[in-house]
Amino acid sequence: MGSFKLGKMTLKSLFTKPSTVLYPFEEKPQPAGIKGHIENDITACTLCGTCSRVCPAGALIVDRKAGTWSIDHFRCVQCKSCVLNCPVPCLTMAPGYQKPAREISRETLQKPAPSPEELAAKEAAKKAKIEAAMKAKAAREAAK
Amino acid sequence: MAVKQTYTDIELAQLLDLAAEKKAAGYRCVNTHCVNTVDGVDIIYTFVVDGGDDVYENYRIKNVPHHGHIPSIQGYFPGVFPFENETQDLYGITVDDMLLDFHFNFYSTDVSEPMTVITPEKKAAMEKAAKIAKAKAAKAAKDAKAKADAAKAAAPSATEEKGE
Amino acid sequence: MGKATIIPFGPQHPVLPEPLHLDLVVEDEKVIEAVPQIGFIHRGLEKLTETRDYNQFIYIAERICGICAVGHSLGYAETVEGLMGLEVPKRASYLRVILHEMSRIHSHMLWMGLAADAFGFESLFMHCWRLRERVLDLFEAMTGGRVILSAVRVGGMVRDQDAATLAHVQEVLEGIKDEYHEICRAFLNDSSVRSRLVGVGVIEHDDAVNLGMVGPFARASNVVNDVRCKEAGAYAELSDFTPITSTDCDCYARVEVRAKEILQSIDIIEEMIARIPEGPVFEKPKGSPADGAMACGALEQPRGECYYYAQGNGTKYLQRMRMRTPTSMNLAGMAAALKGCDLADVNMIVLTIDPCISCTER
Numbered sequence: 211m212g213s214f215k216l217g218k219m220t221l222k223s224l225f226t227k228p229s230t231v232l233y234p235f236e237e238k239p240q241p242a243g244i245k246g247h248i249e250n251d252i253t254a255c256t257l258c259g260t261c262s263r264v265c266p267a268g269a270l271i272v273d274r275k276a277g278t279w280s281i282d283h284f285r286c287v288q289c290k291s292c293v294l295n296c297p298v299p300c301l302t303m304a305p306g307y308q309k310p311a312r313e314i315s316r317e318t319l320q321k322p323a324p325s326p327e328e329l330a331a332k333e334a335a336k337k338a339k340i341e342a343a344m345k346a347k348a349a350r351e352a353a354k
Numbered sequence: 355m356a357v358k359q360t361y362t363d364i365e366l367a368q369l370l371d372l373a374a375e376k377k378a379a380g381y382r383c384v385n386t387h388c389v390n391t392v393d394g395v396d397i398i399y400t401f402v403v404d405g406g407d408d409v410y411e412n413y414r415i416k417n418v419p420h421h422g423h424i425p426s427i428q429g430y431f432p433g434v435f436p437f438e439n440e441t442q443d444l445y446g447i448t449v450d451d452m453l454l455d456f457h458f459n460f461y462s463t464d465v466s467e468p469m470t471v472i473t474p475e476k477k478a479a480m481e482k483a484a485k486i487a488k489a490k491a492a493k494a495a496k497d498a499k500a501k502a503d504a505a506k507a508a509a510p511s512a513t514e515e516k517g518e
Numbered sequence: 519m520g521k522a523t524i525i526p527f528g529p530q531h532p533v534l535p536e537p538l539h540l541d542l543v544v545e546d547e548k549v550i551e552a553v554p555q556i557g558f559i560h561r562g563l564e565k566l567t568e569t570r571d572y573n574q575f576i577y578i579a580e581r582i583c584g585i586c587a588v589g590h591s592l593g594y595a596e597t598v599e600g601l602m603g604l605e606v607p608k609r610a611s612y613l614r615v616i617l618h619e620m621s622r623i624h625s626h627m628l629w630m631g632l633a634a635d636a637f638g639f640e641s642l643f644m645h646c647w648r649l650r651e652r653v654l655d656l657f658e659a660m661t662g663g664r665v666i667l668s669a670v671r672v673g674g675m676v677r678d679q680d681a682a683t684l685a686h687v688q689e690v691l692e693g694i695k696d697e698y699h700e701i702c703r704a705f706l707n708d709s710s711v712r713s714r715l716v717g718v719g720v721i722e723h724d725d726a727v728n729l730g731m732v733g734p735f736a737r738a739s740n741v742v743n744d745v746r747c748k749e750a751g752a753y754a755e756l757s758d759f760t761p762i763t764s765t766d767c768d769c770y771a772r773v774e775v776r777a778k779e780i781l782q783s784i785d786i787i788e789e790m791i792a793r794i795p796e797g798p799v800f801e802k803p804k805g806s807p808a809d810g811a812m813a814c815g816a817l818e819q820p821r822g823e824c825y826y827y828a829q830g831n832g833t834k835y836l837q838r839m840r841m842r843t844p845t846s847m848n849l850a851g852m853a854a855a856l857k858g859c860d861l862a863d864v865n866m867i868v869l870t871i872d873p874c875i876s877c878t879e880r
Contacts, residue, residue, distance in 0.1 A: 216704045219645055219697065229648050243677070245662040266574035289577045289668045290676065303662075357748055357816050382730045384816075385825045385842040400814070400825065404741075408748040410814055410825075433730030433850040436556075436878070437842070454553075461557040461879070469565060476568045483833060 245288040246305040250279055252319040254300040261292035261301060271316075280318035283308040358409040366415050366424060369399070373427040376401045383427065384410065386437040388445045390470050392480075393417045395445050397424065420470060421446050428453040436460070444469040522550060525861075529558050533636055533865040536875040540868070544861055552856035552864075554849050560879040564839055571834040572598050572807065573672055582841065583877040584665050585628060588621035589819035590841065590877075591670040597826040598672050598836075601813035602803055609797040610674035615753060616687070616790050617660070617669060618817075619783040623691075624653040625820035626776045626783075629872050630705065633773060636865045637714040642704055649697055652690055659683065674800035684791045691784050702777050706770075715770040719855040719867035722767055731851040733822020733844045734779065735871045737763045738771035745818035755793070756786065772870045806834045821845055821872045843877035 231238050257279065262270040269285035270292060272278075286308075293301045324332070364372060376383070381401040389396040394417035401411050418424060426438055426449045438449045439460035446467035449455075458466070465471065472480075522545045529537035537558035543551040566578050579594040580587045592614050599606055631646035654664045660679055661669040669676050705711060721731075726739035736743050744761035746753045753759070762778045764771035807830025815826045822844025831837035848871045855867050 216642060216645070216700065216708075219700055220641065229651070241659040241662075243662045244658060245668075264573065266570055266577045287577060287581075287668075288663070291574070291577075294671075294676065357745070357814070359814050361812055382727070384730075384823070384847075385827070385840070387827065387838075387840045387842070389829060389838040398827070400827075404743050404747075410816065412812070412814060412827075431730055432728065433847050436846045436849055456555075460555075461560045463560065463562075468562060473568065479833065479835070483831075487832075 240305055244305050245290075246303055246307060247283055247288075248281055248286060248292060249302050249304050250281075250319055251300040251302075252279060252321050254298055255279055255319075255321060256298060257321060258297060260295050260297060264291045264295045266291065277321040277323075278318050279321070280316045282314070282316045284314050358407065359412060360409055361412045361414065363416055364413050366418065369415065369427070370425055372399075372413060373430045377430040379403065381411075383431040383434050386427075386434050386441065388441055388447065388469070390445065391417070394419050394422075395447055395470070397441070397447070399427070418447060421448070423448045423450055425450055426452040443467075446470060521545070527864065533869050534632070534873060534875070536873065538868070538873060538875050540856070540864075542856070542861070542864065547861050549856055549859050549861060549864060552853050554853055556849075556875055556879055558879075559876050563880045564841070567836040567839045569835070572836055573803075573834075575836070575839065576671060577668065579839075579841065580666055580668065582880055583843075583874050585625050586621075586819050586821065586824075586843070586874055586877055587666050588617050588670070589817055589824060591667070592618055593815055593817040593819075593824055593826045593841070594828075594839070595670050595672050596817070597813050597815035597828045598807070599803075600815055601807045601811055601828045601830055602805070604673060604801065604803055606674055607798045607801060608795050609678070610799040612755070612790050612794045613675050613679060613799065614670060616684075616787050616794075617657075617667065619787050619790075620653055620656065620687075622783045622820045623780050624650050624657075626780050627653070629776060629820075629869075630701070630773070633866070633869055634705070634711075636869045637711065639704075639711065642701065645697075645701060649694055649701070652694055656687055656690055659686070671800070673803045674798070676800075678799045684794070688788060688791055691787060695781070695784060698780065705773055705777060712770065714863075714866065715773060716766075716768060718769045718863050719859055719870060720768045721851060721855050725854060726767075726851065729850045729854060730847050731822075732847050733819075733872070734772060734775045735822065735848050735851060737761055738775045739767040740765045743823065745816045745823050748816070756789065759786075769866055769870045776872075806830065806832065807836065808832065819844060821874055821877075822848065841877075841880065843874065843880075845871065845874050845878045848873075849878070 257272055257274045257277065259272040259274065262272045266289060267285045267287050269282045269287075271280050288303070290303055293299070293303055373383075381403045384400040384402050386397070386399050389398070397415045397418055399413045399415075401413075402409065415424075424441075424447055428435055428438065429451070432453055435452065435454040438452055439454075439456045441447050442449055442456075442458055443461045443463065444467065522543050525542045525544050527540040527542055529539050531538070537556075539555040539558070541553045541555070542549050563578055563582060567575055570578060576591050576594055580591040582590050627646050627650040631643040631650070634640070634642035634646060657667060658664050660683055661667040661677070663669075721729075721739050723740045726736050726741045731739070731741065732743055740763050742761055742763055746756075746759055747761060762775050762782060764775050766774075807828070809830065809832035811830040813828050817824050817826070824844055825840075825842040827838070827840040827842075828836055829838040852868060852871045852873070855871075856864060859867055
């Protein structure tokens with residue numbers, strides 16, 4: 211019979227809260243794992259460049275010599291390829307999208323120069339490696 | 355697990371007979387598309403019949419010359435007009451006797467035949483791949499020759515031993 | 519005998535957010551012929567295989583269309599896996615089917631809302647989309663995105679779903695069912711809605727077969743044509759599956775087929791969740807597709823059968839990637855359905871093929 215089959219739903223919506231969210235005064239609760247923007251822990255980053263090679267949008271630029279890692283948040287499509295392929299891993303995706311702005315800008319992170327203790331430790335490790343290699347060579351000569 | 359599929363190469367002259375045969379057998383034409391290669395354009399037609407073996411049969415016509423002509427199968431399968439017009443617009447192959455012909459204005463792109471354009475990067479990549487393939491083939495030939503020579507060198511010594 | 523006028527319809531028009539141009543030859547409010555014209559959103563995405571390797575291209579395949587995003591990423595991944603001979607873990611293929619069926623639910627609900635809007639019933643449109651929001655919230659909880667999910671990659675999935683999330687999915691879908699029955703009644707039994715849909719845009723069974731139509735558009739004309747019957751991927755694990763068809767061949771039948779498919783999808787998802795096996799969800803692809811290798815695949819997207827073809831050339835860039843979307847096959851059917859209809863029904867008929875013009879043109 212007839213019409214107005216949507217009566218029950220219409221009547222109910224007269225007495226319930228609206229389904230829409232009054233953004234920007236209220237915000238919808240965001241679930242865990244929501245897509246957002248990429249963050250890099252630059253102290254752990256080895257500047258290998260894998261992330262810039264897998265990025266489908268070309269948003270990442272890694273300069274090994276200058277020690278910088280930069281991302282263009284406007285180009286990023288939040289696909290997480292960089293996070294999934296990072297060998298360290300030092301990349302993570304954190305909630306929060308790039309807000310609209312008047313100019314397109316890149317975010318550049320500079321890898322901090324190693325401190326004197328770290329440099330000394332590196333030199334010592336290198337020396338030890340060379341000594342071990344020389345010892346092994348001497349052992350091989352003696353065996354012959 | 356993918357759908358069942360077959361691939362067959364056919365000649366351009368067999369196309370209309372193939373379309374008539376498939377139509378009579380109750381097949382429907384699923385797709386028509388082109389692949390741009392250095393020697394010409396490969397055109398692939400796909401047919402399937404629902405409720406039978408469910409095999410997607412792909413028929414390929416190799417190396418239609420660029421700016422060549424092919425006959426239309428819209429007489430048998432009127433639903434393929436978007437694909438045949440796309441073949442005209444994007445690949446520059448003229449399709450004759452279409453039922454619904456947009457005369458190269460279906461997509462109205464800025465560059466005519468855009469899919470046949472080989473960009474400088476692609477050209478460099480193709481040349482590099484060709485160089486690597488050539489080097490590989492040369493190395494394989496050298497190895498085969500070395501193996502043959504070694505076998506020859508071993509054979510006369512074997513006959514010498516036998517002879518002794 | 520009136521004089522014929524040609525009315526240009528689109529590319530901006532009231533029925534779809536997508537640009538489609540029709541030249542309607544009209545005589546006294548009756549459409550004699552309609553000539554479709556597309557090409558307003560051609561982006562040349564298939565040529566991007568030259569600069570994006572097979573792992574990166576999936577993100578482009580997803581963005582061909584917002585509504586069919588899951589379908590395209592899934593079809594592309596399956597085709598490239600067939601090309602490289604990769605075997606995807608079982609849990610991954612079950613999860614893919616679950617996401618794809620949820621995508622079917624959201625797409626059909628979106629379409630039903632648009633159909634209600636097309637014949638002027640705006641509050642029904644709003645209620646359909648309100649229910650659809652719950653499915654989009656599920657997508658957000660499962661994958662982090664609402665429309666473009668980026669949840670599928672070549673070799674499996676990006677992340678696994680735990681049992682609590684899958685139980686939540688079942689709960690929400692059961693909750694949708696109750697309100698959904700009321701919406702269905704409004705579509706199928708309301709007399710004012712019926713007067714706009716019954717007997718409009720009829721395409722007989724033989725014409726449907728001749729024009730090669732696919733999807734719910736064809737199933738409403740009693741053409742049994744559903745890739746899920748061909749048992750590819752995890753669809754082979756379903757205990758039984760019969761496609762929903764109707765013999766009425768008009769717009770009402772198309773609404774009925776899509777409305778029932780939502781309920782069928784909810785049943786498929788519940789069966790998949792109950793039987794999902796444990797295991798890994800990703801297997802890293804090694805190497806590149808072989809030179810001259812070819813593979814094709816098909817998927818039953820919400821709009822119909824979508825055919826994919828991939829050809830390798832020895833490098834990590836594919837030689838050719840072809841995605842033939844269901845709406846391209848249905849354009850001929852749409853032109854045939856528009857013959858002889860009233861001018862006021864043009865909106866409704868164009869919408870009942872469920873056009874996705876961005877997919878058609880890539």
